[in-house]
Amino acid sequence: ETGVTQSPTHLIKTRGQQVTLRCSSQSGHNTVSWYQQALGQGPQFIFQYYREEENGRGNFPPRFSGLQFPNYSSELNVNALELDDSALYLCASSVATQSLSGNTIYFGEGSWLTVV
Amino acid sequence: DQQVKQNSPSLSVQEGRISILNCDYTNSMFDYFLWYKKYPAEGPTFLISISSIKDKNEDGRFTVFLNKSAKHLSLHIVPSQPGDSAVYFCAASPYNNNDMRFGAGTRLTVKP
Numbered sequence: 001e002t003g004v005t006q007s008p009t010h011l012i013k014t015r016g017q018q019v020t021l022r023c024s025s026q027s028g029h030n031t032v033s034w035y036q037q038a039l040g041q042g043p044q045f046i047f048q049y050y051r052e053e054e055n056g057r058g059n060f061p062p063r064f065s066g067l068q069f070p071n072y073s074s075e076l077n078v079n080a081l082e083l084d085d086s087a088l089y090l091c092a093s094s095v096a097t098q099s100l101s102g103n104t105i106y107f108g109e110g111s112w113l114t115v116v
Numbered sequence: 117d118q119q120v121k122q123n124s125p126s127l128s129v130q131e132g133r134i135s136i137l138n139c140d141y142t143n144s145m146f147d148y149f150l151w152y153k154k155y156p157a158e159g160p161t162f163l164i165s166i167s168s169i170k171d172k173n174e175d176g177r178f179t180v181f182l183n184k185s186a187k188h189l190s191l192h193i194v195p196s197q198p199g200d201s202a203v204y205f206c207a208a209s210p211y212n213n214n215d216m217r218f219g220a221g222t223r224l225t226v227k228p
Contacts, residue, residue, distance in 0.1 A: 002159070033216070042120070042205050042218030043160065056215045090159055104150065105216060107159035 003027060004108035006091050012114045013081050021076040021111045025093030031055070032074040033105060034066060035090040043090055049074055050096055078113075086115045119143045120208050122219035130227055135193040137222050139206030142187065146208040146217075149182060151191045154203045154221070163204075164191070196226045 003026035013019050025032050031050045035043035045058035049068035063079040072093070078085055089112075092105040121140045129135045137151075147168045152160035166173040166180045166189070173180050179192045193200055203223050209216040 002161070004159075006159075035218075040220070042122075042207075042220045045215050045217065048215065058215070104162055104165055106162060107152075109157075109159045 002106040002108065004091060004093050004106055006089075006108035006111050008111055009109070010112045010114075012116060015081055015083060015115055017081050018077065018079045019081060019113060021078075021089050021091075021113070023074045023076070023091030023093075023108060025072045025074070025091075026106055029093035029095050029106070030072055031094045031096045032068055032072065033092045033094070034074070034076045035092065035107075036060070037088040037090055037110070039087075046076070081115045083115050086113060088112050118220075119146075120206055120217045120219040122204075122206055122222050124222050125220070126223045126225070128225045128227060129196050131198055132195045135191075135196045135200065135224055135226065137191040137193075137204050137206070137224065139189050139191075139219055140187060141189075141208050141217075143208070143210075143217070144187070145210045148209050149180070149189050150207045150216070151178075151180060152205045152207060152218075153200075154205060160205055193224075196224075198226045198228050200224060201226050 005024045007022045033048040034046040037043045047057040048055045052068045065077045067075045088110040090110045092107045094105040150165040151163040154160045164178045182189045203221045205221045206219040207216045
């Protein structure tokens with residue numbers, strides 16, 4: 001148990017639709033990152049939110065957007081869904097620190113999205 | 117651009133033996149390295165990490181080795197147990213940056 005919860009766990013959408021995925025971060029964690037994991041691949045960084053602002057983005061188009069709320073929970077929104085968007089979407093939370101030990105991120109169990 | 121590579125998609129070892137999982141990276145800005153374990157239908161679980169100022173970090177049966185000159189790290193599991201069977205992901209990030217890059221994973225099977 002990492003304390004990171006995601007919803008929904010599974011969903012099916014039609015190409016062209018929009019989807020919103022939700023994440024509650026671990027208590028005390030102020031940073032949320034979203035990852036996409038396609039079958040047979042490692043997680044791919046989508047973006048990160050810190051203090052309700054986007055704080056880094058991977059190689060994903062603008063139709064992938066997000067929000068972070070004052071309680072540090074977060075949403076991932078994907079517009080104009082494409083078949084290739086079918087994947088496991090992982091939320092991860094962490095604490096932004098200046099520690100030399102680096103920032104360990106803790107994942108939720110993910111939301112499986114199928115686009116048909 | 118695949119900045120973190122795990123070239124072995126699978127590994128099978130006998131219970132009680134050592135499991136060695138390897139990972140290579142290309143970005144010299146990476147300062148922090150982690151291993152995650154993933155069971156089916158679950159999110160990745162943090163296992164062990166190492167910062168670039170060290171070359172070894174040990175936690176129970178798990179040891180991570182970092183060779184900065186070769187841009188290579190490895191995870192040793194001794195002794196391996198059937199419950200260790202999972203997909204292992206290597207990850208790396210620049211210091212104090214959560215833009216973590218993952219390898220494609222290695223599926224470890226530990227046979228009783």
